[in-house]
Each structure stands twice: as C-alpha cells, then as structure tokens.
Amino acid sequence: MSNLAQIERDPNYQELVRRRSSLGWMLSLIMLVIYFGFILLVAYAPKFLGIPLGSGVTTIGIPIGLSVIVLAFVLTGIYVRQANSSYDVLIRKIVEENRS
C-alpha cells in the first residue's frame, strides 16, 4: 500500500476512525454495564428482581431480563444504522480520493 501515509493524512479517514471507534467502544461499554448490571442484580439482589409488578404475579425481573435482550438488539441496530448512513459514505470518499 504505497499511499498509506496519504490515506492516514486524509481528513475523511481521520473522521471515520474517530467516529467509528468512539461509537464502537461507547456502545460496547454500555452493553457491558447493562449486562453486568443485570448479573450483579441476579447475584446480589435476587429479591429485588422478585418484586411483583402491581397486584399480579409478573415480577419486575421479567421486563428487566427481556429488556436486556431487546436493548442488545437495539444497540446493534444503532451501530449498523450509523455505519450504513455515515461510515460507508466516508469510506467511499477515501477510496475515491486515494485511488492511485
């Protein structure tokens, strides 16, 4: 790759790297906090998860557990949407500008 240095100086490339890595690591961190938050609740506060919602038998733990599953999907969706709408555009620009 002879134009390596050229790509690295490209502002589009710098923007891509900055935006992609900050979003990727931030979403990873959010996922970690959500999941280990849930595991810590299970380990240290099982009785909290057993509090009934209203007068029925459904406990607060059911929506919490299901939302971890749904949130995992939503976070993935946020990343993919962001990547499809902006990172791919930047990548196309970088490829165009650095065609040797």
Next chain:
Amino acid sequence: MKKFSWLLVILLATVPTLALAAGAVEGGSKQATNWSAIGMFVGFVALTLVITYWAAKRTASAADFYSAGGGITGFQNGLAIAGDYMSAASFLGISGLVYTSGYDGLIYSVGWLVGWPIVTFLIAEQLRNLGKFTFADVTSFRLGQTEIRILAACGSLVTVAFYLIAQMVGAGKLIQLLFGLDYWIAVVLVGGLMMIYVTFGGMKATTWVQIIKAVLLLSGATFMAGAVLYKFGFSPEALFTKATEVHPKKLAIMEPGSLISNPLSAISLGLALMFGTAGLPHILMRFFTVKDAQAARKSVFYATGFIGYFYILTFIIGFGAITLVSTDAAFLDGAILEKTKSGIAAIKGGSNMAAIHLANAVGGNLFLGFISAVAFATILAVVSGLALAGASSISHDLYGMVIKGGNANEQDEIRVSKIATLVLGVLAIILGIVFENQNVAFMVGLAFAIAASCNFPVLVMSIFWRGLTTRGAVIGGFLGLISAVVGVVLSPAVWEVTLGFAKGSAPIKLDNPALFSMALAFAGIWLFSILDRSKRAAMDRDGFNAQYVRSQTGIGAASATTH
C-alpha cells in the same frame, strides 16, 4: 460427480435402519415409534443432500470450500449465523431450564445473547476486511505467521473438539429418546451426515443447511409460543399466574433461584458467554462468506434479532410447558409422580423434553414429529459448522500456511481439509460413544471459556493494539488456553461431579474459569509484548498502521468472489 451417487444409497439405506431400530425398542420403551418425526427427518436429510449435491458441483476453489465463494448475502448470513448459534442445547436446554426453574432460564438466555453486540461493534467488519478464510488470517496479518497460526489452530481445535463432543453426546441421547434409536446408531448417523455435508458441499452446503434449519426452528418455535399464548388469551400475566399455581416452587419461579449461588461464579460465566461468542471459530468463519464489511455488519444485526427473538420464545415455551405438560398425565412418568408428587420432576425423558412434549400438547402428533425432526436437524447443522471450522484450521492454517508456508496448491489444500473432516468425523463419533455416560454440560462452558480466553484476546488485541507482538500474543494466548483447561478440571463440575472427589474439595470454586483465565491472557499478552525488544517485535509494531487502515476502510481487502 459420479462419486456422489452413493449418497443416495446411504440415504435409502438409513430409512429401513431407522424404521427397524425404532420398531425394535417399541415394546419396552416409553417412546412409541415416532413415524411422523422419522418421515420429516428423512425429508430434511433428503433436501439437504440435494443441496449438498448442488453445492458440490459448484465447489471448485478453496474460496468456494471455505467461504462459499463469498456469495452469501447479509440476510442469508444472519440466518446462517443464528442457525450455527441456536443449538439443540439452547432450544431444549433453556426451555427445560425454564420448565424446572422459571426465571433462571431467562438469565441464561440473556448471557447467550449479549456477546453479539460486542461482535458487531468491535469484530465483524474488521474481521471481514482483514481476513480471507479463518480468523487466524487476521491475527497473523502483521505477526509471525508460523507461531500465530499454530496458536490459533490450537485455540480453534480445542474449542471445536469440546463443543463437538458435547453436541454428539447430546445428539445421541436426544435421538435415543425421540426416535427410539440405539445411542451408537444415532451418533454414527449424525457423524456420517456431517462428513457428507462438509466434504462434498463445503461452506456452501453447510451454510444452506444452517439457513433451512434456522427457518424451521424459528417457525416451529413461533408456532409453539403462539399456541401457548393463544390458550391464555395472549395474556402473559394469565400464563404466569397459572404456572405459579401448578409449579411446586410456586412464586419462586418468578425470580432468580438456585442457579446463581456464588456471585463470582456468575460474573465468570457471564464473561465466558459474552466474550466467548466473539471467539468461536465456526462463528467467526461465517464473516468471510459475505461480500464485504457492510454485509458482515448487517449479518450480525439480523443474527442478533433472530437469536434474541428465539430466546424470548423459549421463555414462553418453558412456561407453556409448566402449565400444559406438568399437568397432563400423558407426559408424566407415573412411578416418579407417585413418589415426588411433582409433575415437574416426573416429566418423561427429563426436563430437556419439555419443549418436545409441549409440541405434542399444542400441535398433536404431526407437530411433535416436526419439532423432533427440527431438533435433530439442529444438531446436524451445528456439528457441520464445527467440523468445517476444525477442518479449515487444519488445512488452511496448519497445512497451507505453516507446513507449506503459504504456497500450498489450492486443490491439495482442499483435499487436506476433506481428509481432516473425515478424521474429525470419526473422532467425534468415537468420543461421542466414549463420553456417553459423562456429564458433558461443562464442555460447552469450557468451549466458551477457551474461546474467551485464547481466541478473543489475541484477536481483539491484534486488531486494536499497536504494541502487540508475536511473542506477547503466543505467550498470552497459550496462558489463556492452558489456564482455562486447568481451571475447568479443578472446578466443582469436573473435580467433584465427573472425577468423583469429595464434595467441597474442588481446588477452584468457580464453575467457569473465564474470570481468571481471561485476565491472565490479557495480562500475559500485554506484559510479554511490552518487554519484547526483538527484531520481530519491531516488524510487528511497524505493520500496525497498514493493518489499521485496511481494517477501517477495507482498501486492499481480499475480494470475496475472486481468488
């Protein structure tokens, strides 16, 4: 493709075997001959063999064999990844766990899902941009080929071996129950079909087997969960109320129970599940079957959706089984019921059969047959994916890159992978029979722990950390691999249950070693990389910039369709 006609002979030969074996045990067994299941199973096998035949005619190059020529779309690959991941263990095991313990089943489901976002954010696109056939292509991008390939092959093969044994034993037990076949016949059948799919059809056949299986499993589970909810007027509250009335644990099934007794164990298992997903070789291989990084990223998104949806269904199915199976004498063992007075404990065939009996309860015999056939298809598909990953690691990493130094003739490499598949298949059959009566649940945990402690740290550090050197990766990776294996042997599940030492004597109290083995791997990688002043280390660090640009932009990435 004349060689191929013997496949039909095998297929035809299995039909009477199935029928005879099923008939033979009918008299003494609780399980009656399950004709609709056998019919649907034969139909599935016939369909997949036709696909294998079609794929075999189109598999000429190494790219076809390892990565289906890169011609799989993001959506198809999403289904295939979900197919690889939704094993019979997760379908029958988690619904069985919900059946016996209620809420605890949901904790497992959550754990099996949360690795996927991490794969999307940090691994999928970079992997596709840097690699070609196996994840070792990525880790060895700038590091020393020989050492890194050997490390990756060890990590992959050990992971695949433990996962494969667990699947084979599970398959034998399940088929024994479902079809009334002898254990060894079941294991030979699974191993044999797996060898046919992989040797003849390569990744193309394996992928389509996964896709069909994923669609069947998702539609079957949707029907079951729908039927359960229908009976309760689509009110989960009504379903839960009835379940707490009939379950002997009563309201306790609505909160975490005995599953998590030791918080450190819970965290350690959580780590293994979350990061193990991002290190499973048969899953990572799937990212090379798509055309580019964009398709790789979309495929994980679809896969996460399918898998999450599926786990929510298994939760409903488990509760449905509590209300409809544990209260129906037809599904219960009279003698056990007499003794324990608990419908839950008395279920015929054990708690893993909860979903199967529920199929009968909501959809009659024909649907029971459908779900049994799907459960079998699930095992076949998962073992095929594992075998392909193991064989690729031998042929591409060890033979092609280490022994032949990257100059292997493509046809030779394919031949080696076919031989490796046959050897792996025979080994899987033998080990499946040897381990028949062992508790193998820990093996899946071990496979995840090794993937999380060896494959994942090396992969993620090689993608993101400039300072990584060959020496650091090799020492850290092997530290993770060895400590994971040692940690499992010294854990209560193996030391006390399998090896039979006194209760409480296990040297390590954690059921899963990931907490310390992952930490050891990362610490080893870091320490031995920063201490590394060798010439090789300078080369490793210098190569980072080029690798990083390619991992981010895909410029220079192997185009998937032509090699």
